[in-house]
Amino acid sequence: MALPRQKNGDGIDDLSDSPTTDSSINIYPRFSTVVSASQSVRAKRMQVKNACTKCQKACKKCDPARPCLRCVRYGFGVEECLNSQRKERRKGAKRGPYKKRNGRGKHTAHSDEGEPESESSPPPGGSYPTAPGADLAPVAYTPTLYAQYPLVPSHTPGESGYFHQFYLTIAPRQESEGSAAYPPPPQLFPTTFLAAYPPPYPSYVPQAQTGPEGQMS
DNA sequence: TTTCTCGGACAGTCAAGCGC
């Protein structure tokens, strides 16, 4: 990476760093492509477009909300959780002649080898498959539930705020299929999140699948 | 044991170059 690092980081760690964190639960997405438990291939990593200055300095995962979850965890407010500034791109750099590749196709910088673009890639909006066997599924929070939490103000002028989004990573299945074989449900949120947004929460009622995506408006 | 630091892999962006 190209950023100059400063020794006096903000001293903040990532939510998922601690070895005590239940690794079967992520409160925001890490990888865009869902990989079944039987596959050992790692999915493509997701990145936010613009990390906040705190996460950037600490080289830690950020999320689009402001304050981001990491800042929420450490008690930073909107005033401190600021978008980092991006450098202007250099123009006029000369390049040598292009090497020809075998075969044609869409942008192949990252997909030359391996299977072709599969339908399992989420659409640009960031929806996740909910088909049986999927390891990552959106929690079907209703607007009612979202309304329990503070609206995250948008930094884009004219754009209204939005809610934090949460996704659950389902733990790998046991060998023996069947509902009885699932381990007991893990704690839904890390204690740090619970401290920031204490219960009670309305109980989650699974909704009938009406489409490929969870219901959220 | 927990928190912090940071090297480097990975991902996204976009202008130069290419070919129709």
Add this chain to the structure above:
DNA sequence: CGCTTGACTGTCCGAGAAAA
């Protein structure tokens, strides 16, 4: 002029170090 390529820049994983 649209598509491809690859340089450039940002994000953040994950391992090791430091602190409590």
